[in-house]
Amino acid sequence: MPELLDERPINAPDSPVRAGIFVQNITKTYKGGKVKALSALSLEIHPGEALGLVGPNGAGKTTLLSCLMGFLRIDSGSILIDGEVPDALTTRQLVGYLPERLTFDRWMTGRDYMQYHHELAGMPESTRKSDCEILLERVELPPSTWSMAVKKYSRGMLQRLGFAQALVGKPRYLLLDEPASGMDPSGVLIVRQLLKTLKQDGLTILLNSHQLDQIEKVCDRVAFLKEGSVNRIEDMHVKIEQEENLIIRWLAHTTELGVEDFGRIAQKECLNIAEINNDFARVSTASSAATVKLIKALVAADFPINEVRSEDTRLERLFINSSKEGS
Amino acid sequence: MNRAVCITTWREFKANKVRIIMLTLLFLAPLVVFTMRRCTSPEALNEDLLSHPCMASLFTLLWAAGVIGREVQNGTIALVLARPISIATYVYSKWFAVAFAASLCAVEAVFCEHIISAVNSPALLWQTEFLTNSVERVLLCFGTAAFLILLSSLVSGLKDLALLAGFGFIFMTLATVGSMVHHLCAAANFDAELARGLAKSVEHIFVGIIYPYIPLSVFFSGDLFAVGSLISYSTLITCSLALAIKVLTRKEFSYAAD
Ligand SMILES: Nc1ncnc2c1ncn2[C@@H]1O[C@H](COP(=O)(O)OP(=O)(O)O)[C@@H](O)[C@H]1O
Ligand SMILES: [Mg+2]
Numbered sequence: 038m039p040e041l042l043d044e045r046p047i048n049a050p051d052s053p054v055r056a057g058i059f060v061q062n063i064t065k066t067y068k069g070g071k072v073k074a075l076s077a078l079s080l081e082i083h084p085g086e087a088l089g090l091v092g093p094n095g096a097g098k099t100t101l102l103s104c105l106m107g108f109l110r111i112d113s114g115s116i117l118i119d120g121e122v123p124d125a126l127t128t129r130q131l132v133g134y135l136p137e138r139l140t141f142d143r144w145m146t147g148r149d150y151m152q153y154h155h156e157l158a159g160m161p162e163s164t165r166k167s168d169c170e171i172l173l174e175r176v177e178l179p180p181s182t183w184s185m186a187v188k189k190y191s192r193g194m195l196q197r198l199g200f201a202q203a204l205v206g207k208p209r210y211l212l213l214d215e216p217a218s219g220m221d222p223s224g225v226l227i228v229r230q231l232l233k234t235l236k237q238d239g240l241t242i243l244l245n246s247h248q249l250d251q252i253e254k255v256c257d258r259v260a261f262l263k264e265g266s267v268n269r270i271e272d273m274h275v276k277i278e279q280e281e282n283l284i285i286r287w288l289a290h291t292t293e294l295g296v297e298d299f300g301r302i303a304q305k306e307c308l309n310i311a312e313i314n315n316d317f318a319r320v321s322t323a324s325s326a327a328t329v330k331l332i333k334a335l336v337a338a339d340f341p342i343n344e345v346r347s348e349d350t351r352l353e354r355l356f357i358n359s360s361k362e363g364s
Numbered sequence: 365m366n367r368a369v370c371i372t373t374w375r376e377f378k379a380n381k382v383r384i385i386m387l388t389l390l391f392l393a394p395l396v397v398f399t400m401r402r403c404t405s406p407e408a409l410n411e412d413l414l415s416h417p418c419m420a421s422l423f424t425l426l427w428a429a430g431v432i433g434r435e436v437q438n439g440t441i442a443l444v445l446a447r448p449i450s451i452a453t454y455v456y457s458k459w460f461a462v463a464f465a466a467s468l469c470a471v472e473a474v475f476c477e478h479i480i481s482a483v484n485s486p487a488l489l490w491q492t493e494f495l496t497n498s499v500e501r502v503l504l505c506f507g508t509a510a511f512l513i514l515l516s517s518l519v520s521g522l523k524d525l526a527l528l529a530g531f532g533f534i535f536m537t538l539a540t541v542g543s544m545v546h547h548l549c550a551a552a553n554f555d556a557e558l559a560r561g562l563a564k565s566v567e568h569i570f571v572g573i574i575y576p577y578i579p580l581s582v583f584f585s586g587d588l589f590a591v592g593s594l595i596s597y598s599t600l601i602t603c604s605l606a607l608a609i610k611v612l613t614r615k616e617f618s619y620a621a622d
Contacts, residue, residue, distance in 0.1 A: 067618075099619055108442050108617040126448040134446050136619045140439035142372065144379035156368035157447035206447065214619070 054120030057241070058082040058105065058210065063114030065100055065265075070112075074100040075265040078114075082210075082243055087236050089252035090245040091356055092262030098245045099137050101262070102212050105243070106134050118210065130159070133208030137215050137245075139199040143188035147178060147198050150187060151205060158206030172201040177227050192219035200228065204235075211235065211242045217251060229254060249352040259352060261359045268359055271352075278324040280308065282348035283331075288341040289316035302338050306331035319348065366449055369457035373431060374465055383426060390422055391473055398477060402484050412481045412491050420470035420501035421508050421575060427469075428462045428512035430522040432612070437520040442617035451612045455513065455605055463509035470501040496580050507576030507597050510604040517608040535570040542567070572596040 058081070065075040074097045082088050090098050103109045105116060107124030121128045141150060151169035160168065173183055176197040187195065196219050203211060216232075217225045225248065232255045236242060246252050252259060253273065261268040287299070296313055303310055303320055306327055312319040322328045328345075335342050349357075377383055394415040401413065432455075435441040444454065474494050482489040515524035515531075542563035549559065576597045583590035 103617075103619050106442075106446055108445070108619065110616060126450060129446060129448045132446070134443075136439075136443070138439070138619060140443060142376060142438075142440055144376065153368055153372055154443070154447065157366070157444060157449055159448055202443075 055117075056084045056119050058243070059115075059117045060101075060105070061115045063104060063111045063116060065097075065104055065109060065111050073265055075104070075111075078262075078266045080260060080267055082241060084209075084241050085236075085239055086258065087232070087242040087244060087256045089256035089259040089352075090243060090262060091249065091252060091259055091352070092268075093360060096262040097265040098262055099214055100265075102134070102137075102214050102243070102245060105212055106132065130206060131209040133203035133206060133211045135199050135203040135211075135213045135216055137218075139195050141187045141195065141198075144186060146184050146186055147173065147190070147194075148183040150198060151201060154202050154205045160206060168205070169201075172204055173198075175204070175231060176201045177223075193221050193224050196220050197224060197227075200231070209241060211240050213242065214245050215247065216244070217246065217248055225251070249356060250350055253350050253352045259355075261355070263359065271355055273351075277351075278326075279351070279354065280321055280323060281325060281328050282311075282319070282321045283328060284344070284346050284348050285318050285320065285335075285342055286344040287316055288343055292339070292341050294338070294340055298338070299335075299340065302334050302340065303331065306334060365460055366453050366457045369444065369449070369454060370461040370464075373458060373461035377427065377465070386426055387423075387469065390419070390426065391469065391476075394419065394473065395476055395480060399480060402480070412478060412488050412493050414474055414477050414481075414494055414497050417497060417500045417504055417577060418575065419473060420466065420504040423469045423473075424462065424466040424505045424508040424512060425528075427466045428509055428516060429525055430516055431458055431462055432513065432516040432608075433520045433522065433524050436615070436617075439617070439619070442619065445617065452609050455517070455608050455612065459506075459509055459513045459605060462513065463506040466505040466509060467502040470505055471498045474498045474501060500578065500580055503578050503597070504576060507600055508574075510601040511573055511576070514604040514608045514611075517611045531570075531574065535567075535574070538563075538566055538570070569596075573600060576600050 060078060060080040063075055063078050064073075066073050078097070078101065080088075080101075090101070092098055100109065104111050105118070105123055107122070107128070116123050118128045119131060123132075142153075145153065148169060151173060152165055155165050155169055156162070170183075173180075178194060178197050178201070182190070182194060187198065190198065196216065200213075200216055203213065217228045220228065229251050232242060232244065232251075236255065242255070244252060244256060257273060259271045259273060261271070289295075296315065299318060300310065300313060303318070306322060307320045308323050308327075309321045310318060311321065320331075322331055332342070332345060398413045398415070430437075432441070435444070441454075445451065474497050478488075478494040512524065512528070515527045518524065519527060545559060546563070572593070576593075578593050578597055579590065583594070
């Protein structure tokens with residue numbers, strides 16, 4: 038997708054300006070200090086990485102993104118994006134933003150909207166039409182809807198248009214606030230695929246999403262936000278040993294072996310058998326090594342298993358644990 | 365000045381049916397009135413019947429109402445400011461877009477009126493009064509637009525109309541109180557030169573803000589009054605735009621849930 042790439046020179050490695058987004062100790066309150074949205078939050082986003090932002094409703098994710106865009110003024114602390122403050126015009130050239138609740142001039146058509154933002158972003162007029170069409174195709178908005186007024190768009194279509202809009206200025210940083218909300222399953226897949234491609238192209242992505250599987254598949258690191266500060270940061274490339282919850286199915290009609298046999302074999306390798314049925318069981322093992330052993334044992338006993346899958350993902354377990362921790 | 369912001373402002377106006385209807389009415393009403401007058405009173409034949417330059421203020425009001433406030437209300441302003449566009453550029457663009465469009469409408473209206481006069485009595489075609497009138501209107505549009513942009517930047521939606529009404533109300537109240545004081549003083553045989561002077565100045569300031577009119581005929585005669593109006597005119601534009609920029613710079617545009 039070379040058309041979408043940011044071709045601006047990147048700071049030389051010895052330049053005093055550090056590339057990346059540096060958030061230091063920021064606080065942000067609403068209503069004259071009555072509502073605390075962010076407190077002493079620090080975060081670094083390195084060039085080229087995708088950072089996921091996870092947290093319960095009201096944790097301050099949208100507020101953080103708005104601060105990074107310079108829409109909100111922080112009470113204290115500092116934010117630097119490639120060494121510049123968020124509301125500097127040079128910074129705005131580098132950042133693409135998809136807000137949580139999209140706003141549109143309702144009378145515009147999808148194509149108008151893209152071309153408007155293309156011009157606002159200061160992109161050359163000669164490539165305006167083609168750039169916008171490429172982007173609309175990237176988010177798979179059908180061409181028949183390009184000349185439709187956006188007031189006739191469905192929620193998912195608006196979201197796709199919003200995503201295309203975020204890419205219009207060839208951004209180096211992409212701040213996305215729940216990009217897949219309101220989208221149909223195919224939209225969700227497109228977003229996931231697009232995020233992967235953009236990351237490969239070297240964009241730095243900050244992704245706030247409630248879709249943990251999406252974050253898990255795209256992000257290098259995940260920051261857990263809680264009550265306005267970063268609770269923990271998880272590196273998704275570092276494997277960790279933790280309990281695994283599995284769902285196992287087998288072809289009951291092809292075998293003499295029954296539920297009791299499964300129980301006997303599983304007992305040795307499992308921490309816990311939560312549920313067991315004629316052709317189906319939910320168990321938990323201590324680690325992935327234990328899972329391997331369990332599968333081996335079942336296969337060795339000629340148990341006709343045809344499916345083993347994780348009941349929840351690593352991020353889901355972390356999320357649940359981190360929500361539990363505080364309360 | 366940003367082309368995209370200007371063009372979008374115009375296109376948005378075009379997409380609003382109510383405003384288009386009001387614009388048409390504003391355009392047609394004086395024409396109809398003058399045509400009727402020409403048909404009924406023969407002595408009107410010898411003068412060019414042009415509407416008052418204050419029509420330009422109405423056109424400006426129609427174009428300017430909520431021009432920034434509605435963007436704040438809808439939240440579209442944040443996505444514009446997320447682009448490399450400074451708030452100053454945004455405000456200047458909105459001001460220019462409003463003033464230019466309103467000028468165009470106002471000047472077009474004068475031309476139509478002039479043509480209608482000329483159709484009735486062709487000798488009027490070469491009168492230049494309508495040209496002076498047009499220039500006065502353009503100046504009026506740019507001045508009024510600056511003040512209305514300021515009002516629109518202060519509030520969201522169309523609430524700037526309420527602000528304008530409030531402003532007018534304060535002016536009326538002050539004027540009433542002023543004249544009452546004047547009468548009381550006169551009744552008590554008390555010479556209140558200072559109070560009268562003060563009331564006059566306040567009135568001038570208010571009128572200068574709401575109706576920044578520069579009478580060109582007086583201007584070219586070298587009257588001191590004309591210089592004063594020129595100074596207050598340029599002050600109005602500079603201060604209004606600077607204040608609007610200041611107000612918008614201090615505003616926060618939140619996408620977070622309240
Ligand atoms: N405009 C606002 N006025 C007052 N409080 C707000 C406003 N926006 C957000 N908040 C509060 O700030 C906190 C963080 O909100 P938000 O950033 O929207 O969280 P998230 O996006 O993680 O769900 C919440 O407690 C919310 O109620
Ligand atoms: Mg949010």
